[in-house]
Amino acid sequence: MNTKPNPLAAPLTLPCGAVLKNRIVKSAMSEIMGDRGHGPTPELHRLYSRWARGGTGLLVTGNVMVDRRALGEPNNVVIEDDRHMEALSRWAECGKANGAHIWVQLNHPGRQSPAFLSPEPVAPSAIPYASDLKRAFNTPRSLTDAEILEIIHRFAKAAETVKRAGFTGVQIHGAHGYLVSQFLSPLYNHRTDRWGGDITGRMRFVLETYRAIRREVGPEFPVGIKINSSDFKKNGFTEEEALVVIRALDAEGIDLVEVSGGNYEAPAMMGGRKKEGTPYFLAFADQAARTVTAPLVLTGGFRSDEMMRTALCETAVAMVGLARPLVVDPELPGKVLNGNTVTSTVRPLTTGVKLLDRITMLEITWYENQLRYLGMGQEPRPHENVYKTVWKILSGMGTMAFKRRRA
Ligand SMILES: Cc1cc2nc3c(=O)[nH]c(=O)nc-3n(C[C@H](O)[C@H](O)[C@H](O)COP(=O)(O)O)c2cc1C
Numbered sequence: 001m002n003t004k005p006n007p008l009a010a011p012l013t014l015p016c017g018a019v020l021k022n023r024i025v026k027s028a029m030s031e032i033m034g035d036r037g038h039g040p041t042p043e044l045h046r047l048y049s050r051w052a053r054g055g056t057g058l059l060v061t062g063n064v065m066v067d068r069r070a071l072g073e074p075n076n077v078v079i080e081d082d083r084h085m086e087a088l089s090r091w092a093e094c095g096k097a098n099g100a101h102i103w104v105q106l107n108h109p110g111r112q113s114p115a116f117l118s119p120e121p122v123a124p125s126a127i128p129y130a131s132d133l134k135r136a137f138n139t140p141r142s143l144t145d146a147e148i149l150e151i152i153h154r155f156a157k158a159a160e161t162v163k164r165a166g167f168t169g170v171q172i173h174g175a176h177g178y179l180v181s182q183f184l185s186p187l188y189n190h191r192t193d194r195w196g197g198d199i200t201g202r203m204r205f206v207l208e209t210y211r212a213i214r215r216e217v218g219p220e221f222p223v224g225i226k227i228n229s230s231d232f233k234k235n236g237f238t239e240e241e242a243l244v245v246i247r248a249l250d251a252e253g254i255d256l257v258e259v260s261g262g263n264y265e266a267p268a269m270m271g272g273r274k275k276e277g278t279p280y281f282l283a284f285a286d287q288a289a290r291t292v293t294a295p296l297v298l299t300g301g302f303r304s305d306e307m308m309r310t311a312l313c314e315t316a317v318a319m320v321g322l323a324r325p326l327v328v329d330p331e332l333p334g335k336v337l338n339g340n341t342v343t344s345t346v347r348p349l350t351t352g353v354k355l356l357d358r359i360t361m362l363e364i365t366w367y368e369n370q371l372r373y374l375g376m377g378q379e380p381r382p383h384e385n386v387y388k389t390v391w392k393i394l395s396g397m398g399t400m401a402f403k404r405r406r407a
Contacts, residue, residue, distance in 0.1 A: 006339060008320070008336055009022050009023075010023060012057075012295060012318060015253055015294060016219060016220050016222050017220055018221075018222045020057045020101055020319075021099050022056075023057060024319070024320060024333045025059075025060060025297050025321040025322070026051055026056045026058065026059045026060060026322060027060055027258070027322060027323040028063055028171070028173070029062050029323050029367065030062035031047060031371050032062075032073050032074070032368060033077075033372075037083070038065075038076060038077055038078035038084075039084035039087045040084060041375075043376065044091055045094045046377055047371065048095040051095070051100075053097065054330040054331045054332065055333040055337055057319075058101045058102075058103065058169075060104075060258075061077075061095075061103070061104045062077075062105065063106075063173050064076065064078065064104050064105060064106055064107065064158070065077070065108065066080070066106055066151070067108060067151070067154055070113055070118065070121065070122065071109065071118070072113060072114075073114075073117075079161050081157075081161070085165060088161070089166050092165050092166035095167070096168065101168040101222070103168060103170055103171050103222065104158075104162045104167050104171070105171045105173050106155055106158050106162075106172055108151055108155070108178065110122065110124070110140065110178055110179030110182045110188075111129075112137065112263070112264060113137070115136060115138045118138060119138060121140040121141075122140055123140035123142065123143065123179070123188065124179075124182050124183050124188060124190075125189055125191055126140055126141055127139075127188050129265070131265075133265060145195075148195060148205065152205070155209045156212035156216045159217050160216040160217060163217050163221055169221065170213065171224040172206065172210065173226055174206055174225045175226045175227055175228045175258075175260045176226075176260065176264075177262070177263025177265070179205075180205065181227075181228055181237070183202055183203075184202050184203060184205075184206065184237050184241070185236050186235060186236065187235060189202050199245070203248060206225070206249070207248060210223065210249060210252055211252065219253070222255040223255055224257065224258065225257055225258065226258040227242060227245065227257060227260070228242060228261045228262065229242050229259050229284040229285070230261050232262045232266040232268040233263075233265065233266050243287070246288050246292055246294075249294070250292035255295075256294060256295055256296075256297060257292065257295075260281065260299050260300060261281050261300075270364075271300065271301060271348065276301070277303075278307070279298055279301040279307060279320075282298060282311065282317075285298040285315065286315035286316055286317060289317050289318065290316045295319060296316070297319040298321060299321025300321070300323075302320050302325065302344075303325065303343060303344045304341075304344065305336045305341060306341075308320045324367055327367050327371060327374070327380060328345055328382040329344065329345070329382070330374065345382045345383075348363070349366050360393050360394075362389060365389050365393055366384070366389045369389055370382075
C-alpha cells in the first residue's frame with residue numbers, strides 16, 4: 001500500500017470546463033460488438049458498465065464509424081443518423097455510472113478497410129499496400145474535393161448525435177493509419193490540391209474536421225484527438241510534423257490530445273519491437289505536453305501503478321491511457337486509486353511461431369475474445385492459452401480469419 005498523495009487520483013479540468021474525476025483513461029479498443037444494423041448491443045452496455053464500475057475517469061469507446069459504406073470491421077457501430085438513438089443513450093448511461101466520462105471515438109478507415117468489406121476504399125491518394133497486406137486491402141481510389149467535405153460533415157453530424165445521446169465527449173481517431181492519419185502522412189497523401197502538399201495542406205483535413213465538430217457541439221463539450229507521434233516508416237509522418245499538428249489543434253481549443261503511433265504496416269501502437277517495462281512514445285509525449293495548453297494522454301505499455309505515477313510526476317503528461325490491462329483486469333484503476341501496488345499480467349503474446357502470431361493478429365484477437373467474455377457478463381480469462389484463440393480463428397472463420405482485420 002502506497003500512502004503518498006496519489007497523482008492519478010487528482011481531478012483534471014479540461015479547456016472546455018468539463019472535469020474528469022481522475023487521470024486514468026480507458027483507451028479505445030474496437031469491441032466489434034455492433035449488431036447487423038451497426039447499432040450498439042447489450043454486450044456493449046454490459047462491457048461499459050463493468051469498466052465504469054472499475055473506477056476509470058475517462059472511457060473512450062472503440063472506434064465508431066461515420067459511414068456504413070466504409071467499415072474497419074464487419075461489426076463496427078456506425079453513427080449516421082438517429083436510428084440507434086435508444087441503444088446509444090443506454091451505452092452512454094452505462095459508461096457514466098460511477099461518475100466516469102464516456103467519449104465516442106469517431107473514425108473513418110480510408111484505405112484501411114478490408115478488401116472483403118470495401119471493393120474500392122477511398123483515401124487521400126490511390127496508394128496500394130505493400131507486401132503481405134496487399135491481399136487483405138484493395139488499392140483505394142482518391143477522394144474528390146466534394147467527397148472530402150462530405151466526410152467532414154459526417155464527423156460533425158455524428159458528434160452532434162453522440163452529444164444528444166448523452167455521451168460526454170468525442171475523440172477524433174487521428175492515429176494508426178486511418179483516414180485522418182492518412183491525410184497527415186506524406187506516404188499516403190500525394191495530393192497536389194489544398195488537402196495535400198506540405199504539413200499545412202496535409203493537416204487541413206483534421207483541422208476542418210475539428211472545426212466542423214466544434215461548430216456542432218459548442219464550446220463546452222469535450223472534443224479530443226488520438227494522434228500518431230510518427231508513422232514509424234521511412235519518409236512518413238514525423239515527430240516534428242506531429243508537433244506542428246498538435247500545436248495547431250491546441251490553438252483551436254482541442255480539449256485532450258492522446259499520443260500513440262504506427263499503423264497496420266508498422267504496428268508501433270502495440271509495442272512493436274519495444275521492450276516491455278517503459279511506456280511507448282514517452283519522450284515525444286513529454287516534449288509535446290510542454291509546448292501546448294491542452295492536457296496530454298500517453299497510451300501504450302503502462303503495466304504497473306509505479307509506471308503510471310512516474311509518468312505523471314516526472315513528465316508533463318497529464319493522463320495515462322490503458323487498453324490491454326483493462327481487458328484482463330477491469331477493476332485495475334480502482335485498485336491503483338486506492339493506493340495498492342498493482343502489476344498487470346499483460347505480457348507480449350506469442351504462439352512461438354512468428355508467422356502464426358502475425359496472420360492471426362494474436363495481440364488483437366486474443367483480447368477481442370476477452371472482451372467478448374466481459375460482454376457476456378463473464379470474467380476475463382487472463383491465463384487463457386493463446387492456442388485457444390488460434391484454434392477459434394482457424395476453425396470458426398476459415399479464410400475470413402486471414403482477412404478480417406484492423407488495429
Ligand atoms: C483489441 C484491441 C482493439 C483496439 N482498437 C482500437 C481502436 O478502435 N482505436 C484506437 O485508437 N486504438 C485501438 N487499439 C489500440 C489501443 O487503444 C492502445 O493504443 C494499444 O493497445 C496500446 O495500449 P496498451 O499497451 O495499454 O494496450 C486497440 C487495441 C486492442 C488490443
